[in-house]
Structure formats: structure tokens, C-alpha cells
Amino acid sequence: MIYMNKIVLNPLKNKPEEYKGNKILERIREYYKEYFIQAIKRKWLEIPEDISHREIGFGYLKKVEDRNLSFDSDKDYLKWVLEKTPFHLYKSLSYMEYPHLFGGAQQKKIFKREIAFDIDVHRVKKCTHRDEGWICKYCLEEAKNQTFILIDEFLIPDFGLSKNDLRIVFSGNRGYHIYIKPQDREIRDTIEHWNRYQRRYLIEYILGKNLSLNYVGSGWKRRILNNIKNKQLRTQLSKYDNWKKLIDKKNEKDKNKIINLINSIKNRLELDEKVMEDDIRLLRVIGSLHGYTGFMVKEIKYNSLEYFNPLNHAIFSKFNKEYYNVKINQKIDSLRIKDRLYTHRSREIPVIMLLFLFGHGVDFEILD
Numbered sequence: 001m002i003y004m005n006k007i008v009l010n011p012l013k014n015k016p017e018e019y020k021g022n023k024i025l026e027r028i029r030e031y032y033k034e035y036f037i038q039a040i041k042r043k044w045l046e047i048p049e050d051i052s053h054r055e056i057g058f059g060y061l062k063k064v065e066d067r068n069l070s071f072d073s074d075k076d077y078l079k080w081v082l083e084k085t086p087f088h089l090y091k092s093l094s095y096m097e098y099p100h101l102f103g104g105a106q107q108k109k110i111f112k113r114e115i116a117f118d119i120d121v122h123r124v125k126k127c128t129h130r131d132e133g134w135i136c137k138y139c140l141e142e143a144k145n146q147t148f149i150l151i152d153e154f155l156i157p158d159f160g161l162s163k164n165d166l167r168i169v170f171s172g173n174r175g176y177h178i179y180i181k182p183q184d185r186e187i188r189d190t191i192e193h194w195n196r197y198q199r200r201y202l203i204e205y206i207l208g209k210n211l212s213l214n215y216v217g218s219g220w221k222r223r224i225l226n227n228i229k230n231k232q233l234r235t236q237l238s239k240y241d242n243w244k245k246l247i248d249k250k251n252e253k254d255k256n257k258i259i260n261l262i263n264s265i266k267n268r269l270e271l272d273e274k275v276m277e278d279d280i281r282l283l284r285v286i287g288s289l290h291g292y293t294g295f296m297v298k299e300i301k302y303n304s305l306e307y308f309n310p311l312n313h314a315i316f317s318k319f320n321k322e323y324y325n326v327k328i329n330q331k332i333d334s335l336r337i338k339d340r341l342y343t344h345r346s347r348e349i350p351v352i353m354l355l356f357l358f359g360h361g362v363d364f365e366i367l368d
């Protein structure tokens, strides 16, 4: 028997129930279900705090196919997750009076919101793949590197947070979500009541958007100086707060060099500004799976982040034990999972690779 992975996306038909008979889709759903049973049992799956005031969204072939869902209790939510086994699962960062209502902050009556950063990186120069949507150890390293920059160069020194005030979550693809969860209830309460303009201010500060060379504040001064390798320039700049005056005295070539250097230090983070700003923004539920990769949306302790490699550690172990005989009908970039390399010539692939190929819309057949 041959099963083909040929799903033609039809906007009117986007729920698995409507694709009955597609053997691959049915099998993928069974694996998601198997995962969720374990994730709930072992308490990996996040139950959004104060569930009755949170909006839930989900999707299968697309990220968010449905939203404005709400549940009265943790139990109802978990029951629904097991029933639906979504490939993408989201919760609102906001707490709202009417999470089920359609519309914006006004209709939903938002009264509080979690503060979270979303680092989402693109392909880097060293990447081993041509496909923009593929992943490899280099872009995954870059995502981790940016997470360290955000935490070690901004959140801890500039905002007086400690690593225990943060929740770090691998996004399941090429990114990380960093939640600010101060242990001090009062501080947490204050920042979770910030409005969108206050959150906007925070993200603009981190992206260096308000940075003026006429007066460089202490945080940015420290950050830029720490990243300048030229000792002479570093010493010069460290003596002044008004860098513009100093830079203007240089010749055109040196001037451009310094400006470019400062800009490159400013532009190291690929942060999704909407995740910080939007009132009704959804973010992936911690402990769910990412429907494009099949990888776990996994929380990582700060002290383990250095050694965390998603290609080894964000894989549900059962998904690497069962194998399928397949025929991959198109050229794809290779992918190394748990130290085994898979290419379009691979005839035997583990379940995790099956989920990855499916999530990336690759044309393949399962040979039983």
C-alpha cells in the first residue's frame, strides 16, 4: 500500500475531520495525540494561568485556523487538547474579561498582559540549506546566541532582573520566547499592567530605536563599548557622552566606519515587535508541538541553555524510535537529527522526520 502526502490546501477545508481518508494526515494526528497524552501526564504542557480569562487558538495545516476559544477550567482545556490534538496551539498573552468575543482589546476587555519577547531568526550565512524555511545547527545557534544577548546584555544588567525572573522557551522552530516573570509579585503586577505604549517603549529601547548619539545613556554606552574591539576607539568613546560631536570631527571614511559599527551592534536582535506590542497577540503554548517541525516547544533553564541543541533535545524521544520506509519525491535540503543525517535519498526515516517533512509540505510516500 502506498500513501501519498498530497494535501491540497483548501481554505474552506482546513480541519483534519474534513480530510478523512488521508492516511498520512490521520497517522500524523495519532502521533500528536500520543505526544499530548505524555505531555499532559508529565506536566510538560502549559495550562495558561487563570485559564478562564485566556484566549486559545489553534491550527493544523496553517498556524492559526481558529481562535477566540475559551475554557472555564483547566480540566476542560486539557480535555479539549486531547480531543483536538492541534498541530499548532496558542494562548493569548493577555488576560481578558471576554476571551471568546471576536475583536480587539476593547471588545475583549483586556486587563493584564504577560510580557514576552519573541526571537525569530532568519537564515544565516553559514546555513547548510537553500530553503529559507529549513533549519540547521547554524541558524539554531544564532537563535540561541541572540537569546543570550537579550538576557545577558539587556534584561539582567539594564533592568535588574535575575535569571530566575525569566522563562526561556525554545519556539519549536528557529527561535526562542523569553517571558519576563519577576518573582517579586509587586514588580510582576506592575509590568503586567503596562499598556501597549509602555511595552512599545521597552522594545524600542532594546532595538536601540531611541538611541541618540548626542547623549548615549549608560546602558547603551556599556553595551556598545563592550562590543568594540578597537581599543583606541573604545577609549575615545568612553570619555564622552556626546558621541556625535566626536564622530563629526572624523574624516568621512572613519565616520562611516564608526556609524556602521554602532548600527551593527544595535541590529543584532531579530525581535518580533508585535509579540511585545499587540494587545491580542497569541503565543505558542509551552510544551505543545510546532506543527511545521514536530519539535517540542520546550522550556529551558538558563543554566542549561548553553548545552541545549534542539536537533537533539527538542525531540520527543518516542518520535526517534519508530521508523518508516519512505520515498521522498522531491529534492530537499538535508537535516541532521540526533546525529543521523537525512536527505531526499533516505529510505528509512524516524517519526520526527515524517512530522518535519509533513510540516514542510514535502511530497513523499510511505511504503508499507
Ligand SMILES: [Zn+2]
Pocket: 123, 124, 126, 127, 128, 129, 134, 135, 136, 137, 138, 139, 140
Ligand atoms: Zn540554517
